[in-house]
Amino acid sequence: xxxxxxxxxxxxxxxxxxxxxxxxxxxxxxxxxxxxxxxxxxxxxxxxxxxxxxxxxxxxxxxxxxxxxxxxxxxxxxxxxxxxxxxxxxxxxxxxxxxxxxxxxxxxxxxxxx
Amino acid sequence: xxxxxxxxxxxxxxxxxxxxxxxxxxxxxxxxxxxxxxxxxxxxxxxxxxxxxxxxxxxxxxxxxxxxxxxxxxxxxxxxxxxxxxxxxxxxxxxxxxxxxxxxxxxxxxxx
Numbered sequence: 001x002x003x004x005x006x007x008x009x010x011x012x013x014x015x016x017x018x019x020x021x022x023x024x025x026x027x028x029x030x031x032x033x034x035x036x037x038x039x040x041x042x043x044x045x046x047x048x049x050x051x052x053x054x055x056x057x058x059x060x061x062x063x064x065x066x067x068x069x070x071x072x073x074x075x076x077x078x079x080x081x082x083x084x085x086x087x088x089x090x091x092x093x094x095x096x097x098x099x100x101x102x103x104x105x106x107x108x109x110x111x112x113x114x
Numbered sequence: 115x116x117x118x119x120x121x122x123x124x125x126x127x128x129x130x131x132x133x134x135x136x137x138x139x140x141x142x143x144x145x146x147x148x149x150x151x152x153x154x155x156x157x158x159x160x161x162x163x164x165x166x167x168x169x170x171x172x173x174x175x176x177x178x179x180x181x182x183x184x185x186x187x188x189x190x191x192x193x194x195x196x197x198x199x200x201x202x203x204x205x206x207x208x209x210x211x212x213x214x215x216x217x218x219x220x221x222x223x224x225x226x
Contacts, residue, residue, distance in 0.1 A: 043118075044204065046214045049214055099164070099170035100210070100213075101162060101170050102149075102206075103159070104157040105156075
């Protein structure tokens with residue numbers, strides 16, 4: 001079946017540090033890939049997406065590139081801020097397109113200290 | 115455009131009771147999906163409704179059910195509640211498959 005593996009957390013960084021959160025996936029076919037972010041006490045917000053190989057999704061300084069050859073979708077940001085502290089989830093869509101189900105990784109908690 | 119809304123935001127129920135949660139999708143969205151979020155299991159897919167039909171179902175017992183109305187609003191029902199049903203229940207809507215889903219704030223269910 002489809003699955004998403006995220007690196008173990010939590011991650012603690014100082015403000016302005018470089019961020020990389022690893023995400024790899026297993027899927028039969030060609031899913032769309034997403035990064036969602038969850039702030040304390042809230043639902044999930046879409047951070048960025050990529051729908052085909054070599055696509056780069058970007059938003060709010062975050063970037064991720066859909067790498068089919070390594071089945072990866074790593075999240076990066078050049079300079080994190082305290083306000084980026086949240087839980088980050090990597091997810092993939094059903095590759096068949098038959099439904100809207102998302103498969104999520106376990107999530108990773110990012111804490112950014114001033 | 116209004117986002118996805120879920121009611122109620124918080125619920126406390128007793129074991130053995132039943133509960134109904136409501137979700138109003140973004141206007142124009144035809145697909146509504148439900149997810150259960152717990153610290154141990156993470157985010158797990160419950161089911162999806164599209165144009166009033168269940169299009170997909172996750173691996174949950176039959177105590178979990180749902181429906182969608184003609185205006186795309188959706189409800190999920192959990193009967194005979196167990197302690198393990200305590201979770202954040204998230205609803206998400208999208209226009210169709212392969213497209214991003216937009217999540218509501220969730221309903222926090224506590225079973226005592």
